Amino acid sequence: MKYQVSWENKLTNEINIHGTFETLQDALQSIYDWWDKNEFTPRYIRHWNTGNRATIDYGSHHMFYYISEVEDE
Structure with missing residues (x-):
């Protein structure tokens, strides 16, 4: 099992x-690394799981990150 990071x-x-x-953890860290690289600090961070996908809410009401479980190729 691997973890895919997407943004919507x-x-x-x-x-x-x-x-x-x-x-x-690596998938979540990639989001934090992107924020650091782009000098972005979210107002808050919260996340929840639905099925095999974690949603990361970082303060924007219409933009979210998702971490989804994907099968190894």
Whole structure:
């Protein structure tokens, strides 16, 4: 099992795949690393799980990160 990170803007229906990672922790860290690289500090961070997908809410009401379980190829 691997973990794919994606980002969605619900207003524009834009979806970007950021990468696939070996562990859930690596996937989450990739989001934090992107924020650091781009000098972004979220107002807050909360997350919840639905099925095999974690949703990361970082303060924008219409943009979210998702970490989904994917099968190894």
